[in-house]
Amino acid sequence: MAHIKLEEGVPGIRGPMVFSPETTKPMREFVDVLLRGPHSTLTAAEREMIATYVSSENDCYYCQHSHGAAAAEHLNGNYELIDQIKRDYATAPVSEKLKALFAVAKKVQTGGKNVTTADVEAARAKGATDRDIHDTVLIAAAFCMFNRYVDGLATWQPEDPEMYKTMGKRLATTGYLTTGWERPVAKAEAK
Numbered sequence: 001m002a003h004i005k006l007e008e009g010v011p012g013i014r015g016p017m018v019f020s021p022e023t024t025k026p027m028r029e030f031v032d033v034l035l036r037g038p039h040s041t042l043t044a045a046e047r048e049m050i051a052t053y054v055s056s057e058n059d060c061y062y063c064q065h066s067h068g069a070a071a072a073e074h075l076n077g078n079y080e081l082i083d084q085i086k087r088d089y090a091t092a093p094v095s096e097k098l099k100a101l102f103a104v105a106k107k108v109q110t111g112g113k114n115v116t117t118a119d120v121e122a123a124r125a126k127g128a129t130d131r132d133i134h135d136t137v138l139i140a141a142a143f144c145m146f147n148r149y150v151d152g153l154a155t156w157q158p159e160d161p162e163m164y165k166t167m168g169k170r171l172a173t174t175g176y177l178t179t180g181w182e183r184p185v186a187k188a189e190a191k
Contacts, residue, residue: 012062069168
């Protein structure tokens, strides 16, 4: 049960977003630009993978599964890759650049000052640009906040994998600004 009265049947961060749309509207706009916008040199799948990895490290069930599903949908349904990244990104079949960016994201997740010049240089040596590094740090920092928002309010975090697959498809195709954020999930999704 959530620590505050949230609309029943609305999972994860969506509950607080329904509760306080005036303060969470900028968050929706921000995450849509951050994870889907054309400004980044990282693909939408890579950005979702970083969000998933950080959420997994923060043990936020809802965020790691919803963003993991979005990443998998961007990767033609490759849920196994997302699970591998969460288990051990160093052995996952992703680029060396992305592995170096996961290392930077992990440092941000434990504390921003933990990122060292050596970490950044290691990412650059694997092909990361300044934009890649910037976006990785921003995604990691933002998802620490989002994860703490979800978990700090003890929001409902369903365990139904099909619900997350449906959500991942929606996020990958329509993003974070759709009306699905402002209304409770359909009964089929809430089961």
